Every structure is written in structure tokens, then in C-alpha cells.
Amino acid sequence: MNALSPHRSGLLRRARTAAGRLWPEGTAVSAADASPDHPVATGNQASGGDHHASGSAGQSAAAAVIASRRGATLSKARSGRAAASTSPFAHRAGALHAEDVSLVALAQRYGTPLYIYSRQAITEAFADFTRALRGTPHLLCYAVKANGTLAILQLLARLGAGFDIVSVGELERVLRAGGDAQRIVFSGVGKRDDELARALAAGIRCFNVESEAELQRLSALAVAADTPAAVAIRINPRVPVRTHPHITTGHAGAKFGVELTQAEALCRRAATLPGIRLTGVACHIGSQLTELEAFTAAAEMLVQLADRLARHAVPLEHVDFGGGFGIRYGSESPPAIADFIGRARAALGGRRLEMLLEPGRAIVGAAGILLTRVEYVKRSGHRRVLIVDAGMTELIRPPLYDAWHEVREVTPHSGVPAENCDVAGPVCESADFLARDRRLAAQPRDLLAVMTTGAYGAVMSSNYNARPRAAEVLVDGTRATLIRRRETIAELMAHEALLPE
Numbered sequence: 067m068n069a070l071s072p073h074r075s076g077l078l079r080r081a082r083t084a085a086g087r088l089w090p091e092g093t094a095v096s097a098a099d100a101s102p103d104h105p106v107a108t109g110n111q112a113s114g115g116d117h118h119a120s121g122s123a124g125q126s127a128a129a130a131v132i133a134s135r136r137g138a139t140l141s142k143a144r145s146g147r148a149a150a151s152t153s154p155f156a157h158r159a160g161a162l163h164a165e166d167v168s169l170v171a172l173a174q175r176y177g178t179p180l181y182i183y184s185r186q187a188i189t190e191a192f193a194d195f196t197r198a199l200r201g202t203p204h205l206l207c208y209a210v211k212a213n214g215t216l217a218i219l220q221l222l223a224r225l226g227a228g229f230d231i232v233s234v235g236e237l238e239r240v241l242r243a244g245g246d247a248q249r250i251v252f253s254g255v256g257k258r259d260d261e262l263a264r265a266l267a268a269g270i271r272c273f274n275v276e277s278e279a280e281l282q283r284l285s286a287l288a289v290a291a292d293t294p295a296a297v298a299i300r301i302n303p304r305v306p307v308r309t310h311p312h313i314t315t316g317h318a319g320a321k322f323g324v325e326l327t328q329a330e331a332l333c334r335r336a337a338t339l340p341g342i343r344l345t346g347v348a349c350h351i352g353s354q355l356t357e358l359e360a361f362t363a364a365a366e367m368l369v370q371l372a373d374r375l376a377r378h379a380v381p382l383e384h385v386d387f388g389g390g391f392g393i394r395y396g397s398e399s400p401p402a403i404a405d406f407i408g409r410a411r412a413a414l415g416g417r418r419l420e421m422l423l424e425p426g427r428a429i430v431g432a433a434g435i436l437l438t439r440v441e442y443v444k445r446s447g448h449r450r451v452l453i454v455d456a457g458m459t460e461l462i463r464p465p466l467y468d469a470w471h472e473v474r475e476v477t478p479h480s481g482v483p484a485e486n487c488d489v490a491g492p493v494c495e496s497a498d499f500l501a502r503d504r505r506l507a508a509q510p511r512d513l514l515a516v517m518t519t520g521a522y523g524a525v526m527s528s529n530y531n532a533r534p535r536a537a538e539v540l541v542d543g544t545r546a547t548l549i550r551r552r553e554t555i556a557e558l559m560a561h562e563a564l565l566p567e
């Protein structure tokens with residue numbers, strides 16, 4: 067996805083000095099925490115075949131990392147596609163690291179299954195958008211649904227993000243993390259009265275309204291609260307998108323948005339309704355888009371609609387092009403963020419309309435991994451099956467969307483031949499596989515990293531089979547901070563009651 071750039075260090079410095087300490091007291095995991103077999107790499111211990119270029123003598127590991135990532139940024143700029151990014155997760159001194167922290171050390175300290183995020187990767191992914199948006203009036207609204215962990219929201223708020231929310235729960239999370247209500251847009255097809263009222267009271271930037279009935283309801287609530295509601299009508303542009311059917315939203319028959327044929331009339335009606343201030347139009351055609359065409363077609367439809375409204379004396383202030391920017395899980399080659407934004411900018415032409423975007427996956431997807439331990443190895447038919455301690459309860463994307471996530475050995479074996487393996491979780495469901503048919507040599511007790519799981523990973527986890535949700539850690543250089551501790555068994559039962567005698 068996003069390579070770290072020369073701007074990274076400046077951006078990080080700004081975020082820190084503007085805001086002071088971002089995290090609760092962090093836990094530095096140093097070389098001392100690593101097992102003797104897997105020391106934390108320092109200096110120029112980059113191993114061959116890895117992304118971390120070794121620097122000149124005396125150059126720090128971090129400087130070498132940044133230097134190598136600069137190279138990747140340049141190659142991306144040249145290619146015009148999102149380059150195979152330089153990952154913050156790389157093997158050094160025999161062990162996979164997150165930035166400068168060994169995953170072996172993290173597993174020892176926090177246990178598994180464990181979600182691990184790279185602060186640098188999130189920061190840089192966000193910067194990728196802001197760089198491309200330079201000179202364009204915009205609001206970048208991170209889609210909270212992709213990963214709503216408080217510290218991640220806090221980091222993004224400090225970087226200047228707005229937020230795209232879909233529930234009052236997400237609203238409260240953003241506010242708790244220090245997000246600015248004036249930078250929140252509220253999407254979603256099923257907003258309840260209490261959710262609309264709370265968002266009105268909080269003073270959010272805009273409601274992305276998805277039906278006439280919702281518009282009526284919001285109008286009544288706004289009048290009752292004597293608080294005008296800024297509204298964008300979300301359009302279903304009916305463009306076919308090549309992505310998994312579960313994550314397309316802008317096709318005929320989708321539950322999302324208002325049919326294009328009805329959109330203009332509804333916008334004109336919105337402009338006259340009491341309590342409503344129509345400020346924009348919006349769409350979101352699907353997630354994990356790997357082509358520009360559908361995004362461009364939808365963008366043009368939105369801007370044409372804005373033009374028609376302007377001709378009827380209904381001027382807008384913004385156009386919200388949604389999210390959906392695809393990332394690289396394996397063999398995909400999604401367009402660079404700058405290319406998506408270039409298409410939206412071209413659609414806007416010289417119009418005085420602010421550009422809103424709602425990226426989720428592209429900000430956090432490649433910044434996270436799921437660390438899991440092999441419990442057992444067995445054979446089933448011709449298969450070697452690795453039974454690991456994470457499953458569909460931690461990462462539901464493989465069973466739900468047939469999603470492919472790279473699985474990497476944290477401490478690769480040199481002497482043991484790799485074999486085709488399935489990686490299965492402990493959950494009592496036949497669909498509970500994290501990966502199928504991978505060349506792995508992993509043995510019982512070994513650690514595996516399921517890559518590119520920062521988006522729609524932890525946030526979609528469940529307690530099925532009475533499994534406590536995993537802990538989450540954010541790494542920043544050599545420092546690791548526990549941003550969500552592992553749930554306890556007692557917490558799983560905390561909200562329940564036994565029958566009276």
C-alpha cells in the first residue's frame with residue numbers, strides 16, 4: 067500500500083509536538099525482552115531478501131528503514147500504481163519485526179492471538195491522502211468501521227482526520243478519542259431516532275441521508291431540537307464494481323443510497339424541508355476497489371447531479387466521494403491513492419465544491435497484523451493442517467469473503483521443508499480457516515503472522531465459542547503500547563444474569 071516517505075519524520079514530529087504524548091504510558095519492548103534465540107535487530111542487521119535496506123555504518127536501523135521507504139515512495143511516484151509497498155513488518159535477525167520490535171518479544175509479553183499495528187504505517191497512509199489532496203479544499207473522514215480502537219482514532223484525530231461513522235457507538239468512540247464533531251459525517255441506512263438526536267446534539271458536520279423516510283425523520287428531530295441538520299443525500303449510482311459481492315454497495319437492488327432517478331427530486335425537497343440544510347451529495351460504491359473506472363463514473367454522476375441542482379438554485383458546498391480505495395493483499399495492483407483523488411478532482415473541475423472522502427481500509431489495512439501461535443499440526447486427507455490459536459472469531463474475512471491474507475512464519479525454519487498447509491482456527495465451524503494451501507514449514511508452538519489485517523480485523527471479531535477478544539498493541543519504533551488488553555472470561559459473562567431461584 068503506502069510507502070513511508072521523506073515527509074514521515076516531519077509529520078510524526080508535528081503530531082507529537084502539537085499534541086504531546088499521544089498514548090498512555092507505553093511499554094518499550096527492547097532487546098532485553100526478546101528471547102536469546104531471537105534478539106531484536108539493531109543497527110544494520112537487515113537480512114537478505116527483506117524490505118529493510120541496510121544503511122551505512124553508523125546509520126540507525128530506523129534511519130535505514132526510512133531511507134528504504136523513501137526509495138519505495140519514489141518508485142510508486144514513477145509507476146503511477148500503488149507500489150508493492152515497503153512494509154513496516156520485515157524479517158530481521160531471524161525474526162519478523164513490527165517496526166523495530168520483534169514479534170517474538172510481543173508474543174512473550176502480551177500472548178496470542180494478538181493484533182499489532184504500526185504507527186508509522188498509519189501515519190504514512192494518512193499522509194499519502196493529504197499529499198494527494200494538497201491544494202484541494204477537502205475533508206478526509208476516516209471510516210471508523212475499518213478499525214475503531216480508541217488509540218487508532220486518537221492517532222488519526224491528532225493527524226487532523228475527520229471521521230465517517232455509522233452508529234452512535236462509533237460517534238461516542240470518536241468523541242472519546244478526541245475527534246472533532248465538526249469533522250464527522252454520519253453514514254448508514256438504519257439510523258435510529260436516538261442516534262440522529264445524539265449526533266445532532268453533538269453538532270456533527272453532516273448526515274449522509276439514505277432515504278426519504280430518514281430525511282423526514284431527521285427534519286422532525288431537527289425542528290424539535292431547534293438545531294438545523296446539515297445533510298448530504300447519498301446516491302446509489304448503480305455502477306457495477308469488480309469486488310467481492312458482499313462489499314459492493316452501488317449496484318441495482320443494493321440497500322444503500324437513493325436511486326439516481328429519484329435523487330434530484332429528493333435533494334430539491336431536502337432544500338425546502340424545515341430543519342434541514344442541504345450541503346452535499348454523497349456516494350460509496352463499494353470497498354476494495356482496484357480499478358479507477360467505476361469510481362470515476364460515480365464521481366462524474368455526483369458532480370453532474372450537483373450541476374443540475376445548482377441550475378435549480380440549490381447550490382451545494384461539498385461532494386462526498388466515499389471510500390473503498392483498494393489495497394494490496396497479495397497479487398492485486400490497486401491504483402495509487404493520488405490516481406483516485408486525481409479522478410475525483412477532475413470530476414469536480416473548477417467548481418467551488420469541497421471534496422470529502424471516507425477511506426477506511428487504505429489507512430489502516432496494511433498497518434496491522436494478527437499474530438497467532440500454532441497449537442497442533444495434523445494431517446487430514448492429503449493436507450497438512452496447522453491448528454492455530456486465532457480463528458474466525460479474530461479474523462472473519464477469510465470465511466466471510468474468501469479473503470486472502472498472506473501468512474508469514476515469524477521465525478522461519480531453515481532445515482525443515484515447507485509443505486502445502488491449511489491454517490485453521492480452533493472454532494467449531496468447518497469454515498474456520500485463516501488460509502488454505504500455503505507453503506509453510508511451521509511446527510507446533512511456532513508463531514505465524516496473518517498480514518494486512520489492520521482493517522476489518524479486530525473490529526469484526528466476536529466472542530463465539532466463548533472466546534475472549536484478542537489484545538491489541540501499537541508499535542512506534544522500539545516502543546509497544548497495549549491499546550486494548552485481552553478480554554477476560556469474567557468479562558464475557560459480566561452482562562448476563564442467572565434466573566432467580
Ligand code: LLP
Pocket residue numbers: 209211212230253254313315350352353354388389390391424425426427428463467521522
Ligand atoms: N464509506 C461508507 C459509506 C462505507 O460503507 C464504507 C465501507 C467506507 C466508507 C469505507 O470503505 P473502505 O475505504 O474501508 O473500503 N468488512 C468488509 C468491508 C466492508 C466495507 C463496508 N463499508 C471487508 O472486510 O472487506
